Amino acid sequence: MSAPSTPNAASEFARGLAGIVAGRTAICSLDGDLRYRGYSIEPLALAGNFEEVAYLLLYGELPTAAELAAFSGRVNAAARSLDPAVTDALERLAVSAPHASPMDALRTGVSMLGQVEGDNLPGSREQLLAQAEKLLGQVPAVLAAWMDLSAGRRIGPWPEGSIAKALLERLTGHVPSKEHVAIFGTTLVLYAEHEFNASTFTARTVVSTGSDMHSGITAAIGALKGPLHGGANEKVLEVLTHIGSADRAEPWVHEQFAAKRVVMGFGHRVYKDGDVRAKLLGRMCREMVRGTAGEAIEDLAERVERLMLSAKSLKPNLDWPAARVYHALGLPVQVFTPIFVVARMSGWTAHIIEQIGDNRLIRPLSLYSGPQPRDYRPLATRG
Numbered sequence: 001m002s003a004p005s006t007p008n009a010a011s012e013f014a015r016g017l018a019g020i021v022a023g024r025t026a027i028c029s030l031d032g033d034l035r036y037r038g039y040s041i042e043p044l045a046l047a048g049n050f051e052e053v054a055y056l057l058l059y060g061e062l063p064t065a066a067e068l069a070a071f072s073g074r075v076n077a078a079a080r081s082l083d084p085a086v087t088d089a090l091e092r093l094a095v096s097a098p099h100a101s102p103m104d105a106l107r108t109g110v111s112m113l114g115q116v117e118g119d120n121l122p123g124s125r126e127q128l129l130a131q132a133e134k135l136l137g138q139v140p141a142v143l144a145a146w147m148d149l150s151a152g153r154r155i156g157p158w159p160e161g162s163i164a165k166a167l168l169e170r171l172t173g174h175v176p177s178k179e180h181v182a183i184f185g186t187t188l189v190l191y192a193e194h195e196f197n198a199s200t201f202t203a204r205t206v207v208s209t210g211s212d213m214h215s216g217i218t219a220a221i222g223a224l225k226g227p228l229h230g231g232a233n234e235k236v237l238e239v240l241t242h243i244g245s246a247d248r249a250e251p252w253v254h255e256q257f258a259a260k261r262v263v264m265g266f267g268h269r270v271y272k273d274g275d276v277r278a279k280l281l282g283r284m285c286r287e288m289v290r291g292t293a294g295e296a297i298e299d300l301a302e303r304v305e306r307l308m309l310s311a312k313s314l315k316p317n318l319d320w321p322a323a324r325v326y327h328a329l330g331l332p333v334q335v336f337t338p339i340f341v342v343a344r345m346s347g348w349t350a351h352i353i354e355q356i357g358d359n360r361l362i363r364p365l366s367l368y369s370g371p372q373p374r375d376y377r378p379l380a381t382r383g
């Protein structure tokens, strides 16, 4: 006799699914160290080539020079050819809601991209890969378009070059230095993928129902927006700006503990002994701002880190240095989480393709905690 397909009713559950293995993936492992498709994060991050990593996540292997050039060309072409139905709708939204979060614009934008493409059912693996490549180019272009439109400008042209270079140029309004493109590329690589985090799991859940890639990505953007997930990088800068200087760090940190508030940019569901990505980028950030006014923020950040470690044994996560890097690059705070979206598009689409390739509906059980069984009373008999 075969085993039942569902377990017996559970008497216990894991809050927030902590510690639960909810599926299998060949894309990323966090066991011991962070690896994308078997490659350690460090050399990938130091190379800082986001397109190379996106190709690796999607296709499973590092590209040859020719494969990378063709892939980058297709992504860049997608960034240059946003459907006017989408940009016209964004223009209308920018007039009526210019202060809307760019995260909302991205969520709406991806939903519209799916609608104009007629994306309704998952296609073949080749069709899904083509959709993923297109989204990799379209999403940063939608972000840049929204930033123009919400500031009352016409949409500027999408520049030549890598996503890191083109997006940085579009968001800051000037051609970035090689050093700035390099560290920005590193942040995209570090944000690209992270196994079964909340937004990726959301995307996989959506497509496990047989729904389409754009629906999965739209839902994932909604999940990433929250401050306990992607939204943390914007909150980090607000915190650092609010504290102001290193000498004010100690009373501020104690105030947070007394009020039982979480400190943004610290702690992690999986890494309990520090986030390797934060260590790597933290070092690079300090190096980048050496000898500039940015050193004051690094001193403050270091002070907060020491206090968090000694008081609560909590270490920074990636959002802690990423916020400082983006600030030092001259980026406005409201694009920090949208940049995370641009990067994570690679991981999300890879997971969606993996889920569709070996699908079973994701549908867990719950432990009922409501009223005992009771009888229905018709409306007329209720007081």
Ligand SMILES: CC(C)(COP(=O)(O)OP(=O)(O)OC[C@H]1O[C@@H](n2cnc3c(N)ncnc32)[C@H](O)[C@@H]1OP(=O)(O)O)[C@@H](O)C(=O)NCCC(=O)NCCS
Binding pocket: 016, 227, 228, 229, 230, 232, 261, 262, 263, 264, 265, 266, 267, 268, 269, 270, 312, 314, 317, 318, 319
């Ligand atoms: C990421 C996060 C949601 C993980 O949550 P989690 O796995 O449920 O947290 P844990 O179970 O490890 O928390 C253990 C304890 O540390 C505390 N803690 C965790 N992160 C904390 C933080 N950033 N600041 C203060 N206290 C924190 C918890 O409140 C909990 O305290 P308690 O035992 O008194 O209730 C949480 O660390 C957090 O909210 N961090 C700030 C937001 C952030 O930076 N998010 C980006 C994540 S990459």
